[in-house]
Amino acid sequence: MARKVKKIVVGNWKMNPTTLSEAQKIISSVKRGAKNMTKTQVVICPPTVFAGKFGSFPSGQFFLGAQNVFYETLGSYTGETSAPELSEMKISHVILGHSERRKMGETDEVVNRKVKAAVTAGLSAIICVGELERDQHGDYLEFIKNQVTMAMREVNNKFLNKIIIAYEPVWLIGAKEAMSPQDVQETTLYIKKILRELYGPLGDDVRVIYGASVAPESAKDIMHGGFVDGLLVGRDSLDPKKFVEIIRVVN
């Protein structure tokens, strides 16, 4: 039988805020607000340059994540950061293949190399997949399947508990409202089925979460009806009140 896994909430700060003091304020408010919500893992992904400045991490249910990593471990790669370097800074998770990075040219092959580098270094990989738009013929399902399959190519099943798939319909990122729980559920089950096809029952070890315009209000419906193991939050992760409320809902 598959392992029972903890629910997870990931906050993707993207390239915000500008100052370290603002960043520290958000972290302390979230840690204070969510300190009793111990059934849920909370992963905060600030700009990586700030990551070493937040005191002790991981602590309790709180973890630090990066928003990208390079696939080589060491060497002449100006501007890049390796998975072992992230690990050295107490970063335990990394978001990979976010649509904003794919838009800058990151391919499925590059995402796959990054996934393997991350898990080999002991990091958990939060792999973002999702269609750019929904067509009537259901071609988007094939698109998602391809993204998942490519990202997981040659990823050994011993790493499956370090993989989180974040389903993010790109057309709903930064939108007014999140996806309906029914649509989230349908796609989540589809992704879980792909993972079973790839890994058999062990595929159930991979957590599947939803992201794109998650807010406290939509979090509730999606957690009840979406069949997800957690949420990935953009904008509202920068607002401690809203983010703590989302964690409360998941918890």
Ligand code: PGA
């Ligand atoms: P959003 O961002 O919650 O602001 O839509 C989600 C994301 O880009 O991961």
